[in-house]
Amino acid sequence: MKHLLFLGLLALAGATQAQQRTAFAPGQPWPDNKGTHLNAHGGGVLYDQGRYYLYGEHKIAGPKGNSAQVGVHCYSSKDLYNWQDEGIAFAVAPEGSGSEVEKGCVLERPKVVYNKQTGKYVMWFHLELKGKGYEAARTAVAVSDKATGPYQYVRSYRPGAGQWPLGFKEEWKQPVPGEKDLKWWTPAWYKAVAEGSFIRRDFEPGQMARDMTVYVDDDGKAYHIASSEDNLTLHVAELTPDYQGFTGKWNTIAPAGHNEAPALCKKDGKYYLITSGCTGWDPNAARSFVSSSIWGPWQPLANPATGPQANTTFNSQSTYILPVAGKKDAFIFMADRWTPKNPIDGGYIWLPLTFDGFQPRLTWADKWDLSMFDQPKNGTKTAQ
Numbered sequence: 001m002k003h004l005l006f007l008g009l010l011a012l013a014g015a016t017q018a019q020q021r022t023a024f025a026p027g028q029p030w031p032d033n034k035g036t037h038l039n040a041h042g043g044g045v046l047y048d049q050g051r052y053y054l055y056g057e058h059k060i061a062g063p064k065g066n067s068a069q070v071g072v073h074c075y076s077s078k079d080l081y082n083w084q085d086e087g088i089a090f091a092v093a094p095e096g097s098g099s100e101v102e103k104g105c106v107l108e109r110p111k112v113v114y115n116k117q118t119g120k121y122v123m124w125f126h127l128e129l130k131g132k133g134y135e136a137a138r139t140a141v142a143v144s145d146k147a148t149g150p151y152q153y154v155r156s157y158r159p160g161a162g163q164w165p166l167g168f169k170e171e172w173k174q175p176v177p178g179e180k181d182l183k184w185w186t187p188a189w190y191k192a193v194a195e196g197s198f199i200r201r202d203f204e205p206g207q208m209a210r211d212m213t214v215y216v217d218d219d220g221k222a223y224h225i226a227s228s229e230d231n232l233t234l235h236v237a238e239l240t241p242d243y244q245g246f247t248g249k250w251n252t253i254a255p256a257g258h259n260e261a262p263a264l265c266k267k268d269g270k271y272y273l274i275t276s277g278c279t280g281w282d283p284n285a286a287r288s289f290v291s292s293s294i295w296g297p298w299q300p301l302a303n304p305a306t307g308p309q310a311n312t313t314f315n316s317q318s319t320y321i322l323p324v325a326g327k328k329d330a331f332i333f334m335a336d337r338w339t340p341k342n343p344i345d346g347g348y349i350w351l352p353l354t355f356d357g358f359q360p361r362l363t364w365a366d367k368w369d370l371s372m373f374d375q376p377k378n379g380t381k382t383a384q
Contacts, residue, residue, distance in 0.1 A: 021081040023369040044111035044320040065343035068107035089149030104130040111214040122243040137208035158206025163248040193256040198229035211260040227260040265321040283312035304360040316349040330373035
């Protein structure tokens with residue numbers, strides 16, 4: 001995504017680090033308690049014992065920063081505006097160690113959930129092996145006894161190995177002659193994808209898992225949602241009771257829809273999903289979906305963003321939907337402005353997510369605060 005020149009603004013932010021923030025300023029430098037722009041890209045938030053914890057990719061300057069050189073950074077906050085630097089929650093392994101999470105691997109979109117049964121904090125992230133580009137397409141898990149870490153690496157997965165998705169017809173389990181030679185984006189190709197051509201290809205090693213998120217439902221069950229099938233189809237998979245593995249129960253979302261960057265929330269018994277298209281680092285129009293069950297069927301909705309720059313989701317890409325503690329139906333849409341030429345400069349877009357009937361809505365605001373969610377909810381609301 002478009003490069004942002006933050007350096008001069010960051011110097012100014014550092015000079016005023018003692019000032020307490022009382023509002024969100026989407027797209028602007030966001031200094032922590034030390035006056036340094038937050039370094040938690042592709043992140044997610046955990047609310048635990050009265051405090052919010054933000055986890056994200058720690059970036060460094062220059063193109064090398066697009067791979068994991070440090071690990072996952074953690075910050076904590078009581079009000080969501082002001083963040084305290086808690087350091088590196090998960091550190092990559094030393095160079096030359098041979099670990100799957102060795103320095104130089106690709107580690108993206110970390111999400112942390114708390115498991116009440118085990119008392120463990122469980123971190124999931126998209127993992128690509130060092131020097132292998134994006135061919136590994138794995139998801140990985142690490143655990144800790146504390147929200148701030150340190151998190152210990154457990155293992156990585158290709159989900160769904162040897163398991164068919166829900167509702168997969170018996171006749172779809174056998175290869176179709178010539179399906180690999182079908183021209184992409186043709187009606188015959190769409191039909192083949194919907195009937196499992198990529199699922200069959202990856203049946204034994206497991207399904208691809210790239211851009212991902214984790215969602216814990218009201219009943220305590222947790223789900224992993226990831227971009228799969230060469231980023232063509234989203235997969236939702238149930239996690240084991242300890243949140244560290246997969247039960248084998250999974251399903252597809254929007255086959256051949258070419259969705260990534262999934263972010264999920266639940267309102268009035270319905271599940272809402274916001275995604276982006278697949279345009280590399282460049283922004284595009286967000287998509288939205290609704291379902292009465294996490295297993296689907298998922299109904300496609302409109303682009304949730306409205307107004308100027310809606311066609312690029314305000315020059316950003318979704319990463320997480322944050323429920324605000326203590327406020328009913330209050331959700332914050334979290335997104336990134338990627339700057340691949342100098343990743344450390346990446347900015348953050350946090351906006352209130354409102355609803356117009358079943359349609360999620362995102363409206364730009366230069367500045368807004370949590371009182372937004374105290375207003376009477378009569379249709380779509382706009383921030384000031």
